[in-house]
Amino acid sequence: MRLTAGFWADRLRTNRRASIPAVLERLRAHHVLDNFMRLYGASDAPRERRLATDSDIYKWLEAACFALANEEDADLRRNVEEALDAIL
Incomplete structure (x- = not known):
C-alpha cells in the first residue's frame, strides 16, 4: 500500500524532506x-566516543x-548509498 494523500502521506513527506535529512x-x-x-582508513576524524552510535545510523537507514x-x-x-558504502 502506498500513501499518496491525506494526513499520513503529509507526515511521510515531511519526514522524507525535513526530518530524515536533519537527522x-x-x-x-x-x-x-x-x-x-x-x-578501513577512509577517515582520520576523531573517534566518537558516545555509546551506540552505530545503532543510530542503522535506525536512520x-x-x-x-x-x-x-x-x-x-x-x-544518494545519502542512503553513501551511508551503506561507509558501513560496508
Missing part, C-alpha cells in the same frame, strides 16, 4: 559515519529506506 546532518556532525570509515519505498527521492537515495 543525517546530526549524525555527520557527530562523526557517526566516520567511525565506520576509520576502520531504516527510516530512509521506508521513505524511499513510499516515494523515490534521488538525494535521499
